Amino acid sequence: MYKFLVADDHPLFRDALKQVIDGRWDDAEIVEVSDLDSAQEVAQNDDDLDMILLDLNMPGAEGFSGLLSLRNYAPMLPVVIVSAEESPDVIQRALTCGALGFIPKSSSKERIGEAIQAVLSGNSFVPPELAEAIEEKRRLDDELREKAALLTPAELGVLKLLTEGKPNKIIAYELDIKESTVKAHISQILRKLGVHSRTQAVLVAKNLTF
Incomplete structure (x- = not known):
């Protein structure tokens, strides 16, 4: 039985994530929080968690501070970002900061379920249609560093x-x-x-x- 922490300040989207999880893992346990402080408390004290589904922009978080703090509180616990942001720069930075997956909120329920399953299976997840843009940004960043040198x-x-x-x-x-x-x-x-x-x-x- 999996146990998920869903950290998002929008009740409607928490419900959407719950529907996806319930549809794939009917015996899963879901803990909901709506601010960063509550997420930190659960992550620190609940040893049974299998995954955190985290919205980047929620009360108490600024930029990637929420992700970084949760990685500090529970370094072995996989964190998947669920965000309205879809830019390659944001996705790349989230992965650099320790996220194992990035799910745009525009994703279908089927795609969200596939992403969660991928991370639970020990893999990382980035939407395929955005992976090419992220790789191109990395290439350009490498070129820029070479020129700056x-x-x-x-x-x-x-x-x-x-x-x-x-x-x-x-x-x-x-x-x-x-x-x-x-x-x-x-x-x-x-x-x-x-x-x-x-x-x-x-x-x-x-x-x-x-």
């Missing part, structure tokens, strides 16, 4: 100030270099990042950590 410390300093919207004159003042040197650094930044304008460079740099 070509930048010198001085060029990275200029790029950081570019992302803050500062003009060449202010960048030169803050870095105590000549404005002509700033222009030279920007030329090298554009070449190494494979872009054609400072605006494009700033957009690329948004994915870098300074």
Whole structure:
């Protein structure tokens, strides 16, 4: 008999998850909570849980804080995210933070059941139609890291100030270099990042950590 913790502040969606679980595992036990504090308490104190189905955006959680805290409270317990978010970036970050599955709330009941079964069987789950987009993002991220590695410390300093919207004159003042040197650094930044304008460079740099 499986025991699930369903953590979602929307009663209608908790009911939808319960219907899926009851339809596949008629002897399953389901614990419902509507906020992060309650989820943490159950995860910490109930040793019989087999899975947590967690909404990313619920009272007490901000960003991925809820997922990370539950992973700390119950590191061996599989957590599956059930969310209205469907962007590859959000899914990738959820998996990086320890989720074993990601189920968009737009999924059919059959797909939700398949996802839960996959994780219970020891596998991870991402919707097939989104897996390709996630893999493409990973590839682009790897390319970006390779390009960023070509930048010198001085060029990275200029790029950081570019992302803050500062003009060449202010960048030169803050870095105590000549404005002509700033222009030279920007030329090298554009070449190494494979872009054609400072605006494009700033957009690329948004994915870098300074």
